[in-house]
């Protein structure tokens with residue numbers, strides 16, 4: 001198991017729930033992101049929460065409900081360029097800043113989001 005996949009017990013589900021909540025609270029304020037999202041932001045919040053629980057080594061409920069994540073493929077429906085990536089990343093940074101996390105855990109999460117957001121770019 002990589003270290004990302006062992007974070008779940010160190011973070012705990014309450015903090016991940018808080019992170020997902022903060023993230024979508026921020027998304028509501030950013031038209032560039034809000035316009036891409038569905039009407040049902042509560043459902044969206046639950047999906048990213050369950051996804052994070054799974055990636056960090058917790059229960060696999062995300063895949064039971066949604067199937068294999070295939071994140072890059074699922075994101076192909078939006079034109080994600082460097083600018084949109086920055087909006088997402090800054091939004092997540094703001095969301096992370098409001099959750100009390102061990103420094104090491106915060107850094108692991110930041111590294112992960114940095115990498116995955118880069119991998120999600122599908123447009124110049």
Ligand code: HEM
Nearest residue numbers: 036037038044047048051066074080084085088116117120
């Ligand atoms: C790079 C910029 C990104 C953009 C612009 C973006 C945009 C979106 C949008 C618009 C949705 C739909 C939400 C809804 O249903 O209303 C979504 C879903 C989702 N995103 Fe992203 N996203 C990005 C990066 C990421 C990253 C880095 C992750 C994970 C580390 C991620 C994980 C997810 C997940 C798990 C879903 C739900 C997929 C599903 O089950 O349908 N996204 N994203």
